[in-house]
Amino acid sequence: MVSERGLEVLRVIVQDYVASREPVGSKTIVDRYAFGVSAATIRNDMAQLEEEELIAAPHTSSGRIPTDKGYRVFVDQLSDLRPLSAAQKHAIETFLGSSVDLDDVLSRTVRLLSQLTSQVALLQYPTLSRTTIRHIEVVLLAPTRLLTVLITDGGRVEQRMVDLQREVDETLLDDLRSRLNSTLGGCPLAEAPTRLEHLGESFPPETAPLADAVARALMEQILAGRQDRFLMAGTGNLARTEKDFPGSIHPVLDAIEEQVVLLKLFSEMAHDGTGVAVSIGRENAQFGLAEASVLSSGYRSSSGELARLGVLGPTRMDYSNNMAAVRAVARYLSRLLGEG
DSSP states (O other), rough: OHHHHHHHHHHHHHHHHHHHOOOOHHHHHHSSSSOSSSSHHHHHHHHHHHEEEEOOSSSSSSSEEEOOHHHHHHHHTTOOOOOOOOHHHHHHHHHHHHHSSSSHHHHHHHHHHHHHSSEEEEOOOOTTTTTEOOOOOOEOOOOTEEEEEEEEOOOOOOOOOOOOOSSSOOOHHHHHHHHHHHHOOOOOOOOTHHHHHHHHSSOOOOTTHHHHHHHHHHHHHHHHHOOOOOEOOHHHHHTTGGGOOOSSSHHHHHHHHHHHHHHHHHHHOOOOOOOOOOEEGGOOOOOOOOOOOOOOOOEOOOTEEEEEEEEESSSOOOOHHHHHHHHHHHOOOHHHHHHH
16 A cells, blocks of 8 residues: 555656656765655665565666556556646637638637647547438539539538539529428538438439539448447657657557547546546557557537547656546637537
8 A cells, every 4th residue: 555655756757757757866865855854764665666566667777767567557656637737728729719611610720729738639520310400502613513512510611523424504503502401401411421321302303413423422421431430640759759669669650540449449538537538658568559548528419419639648648637638628618519
């Protein structure tokens, strides 16, 4: 059983090692922190931490570094996350507040989170099981070319070009646009393909092929939008921390290329009382990330769908700052999308 002082010793070992990448010795702890006890007492505390497998000696020296288990105990003790600075909060509001649509805000979010944490940022698109179609626009680009635009209640915009076998005029286009919105306006995405299958039947034989071509394009847009999508930014940060992966960084690079793996990991992570889930080192072994840590938090789209965002990096990371950043960005994103 680790004493309260022992947990404090673990905390400063984690903090010093994260900051310096150097093993931490008892003399360093006594010199830097006001524990009010001798170096011999701190060594005894460190011996107990080592016996509990919370710290380890990377080589024959007096210094110790945290183990995966030590990081886990440290994270579990973080009842209060360090708040973001006023400058960080302002950056979130300014950068995300100027987004033009859902794709833009999510792209900005993942880039911002990478900058705030210096880790690889990950973001899952909202699932679309409860998403409905807000509006469909059909734009004439050329006599035989159209642009279909599908807009959901969550703010997602999908576009697709449609090449036609015959020319079309604005009168026919107005009729097509009106029927599409009458048929699909407010329709759940899950039901839309079934309704589109029969769209051409309501048109005269000479214009039915046009309606069918547009219906096929819209079905492709809807089916593409229903797939799980993942955004990522900051993979270059891994190269800068390559020394923190004692084995090899290549399994981590392989794992982050497999979006299905990351989505499965996200889905299995349980959020704690801080609203952030943390999976550390060997806890990620089945996903090929035994030398990495993953932090995630949930956010909600305007239609109430839950998705996750987070960061991935080496186990030697600033958990307090990164957890606070992930939580703050997730909360702001939920608020921003809820206003949309």
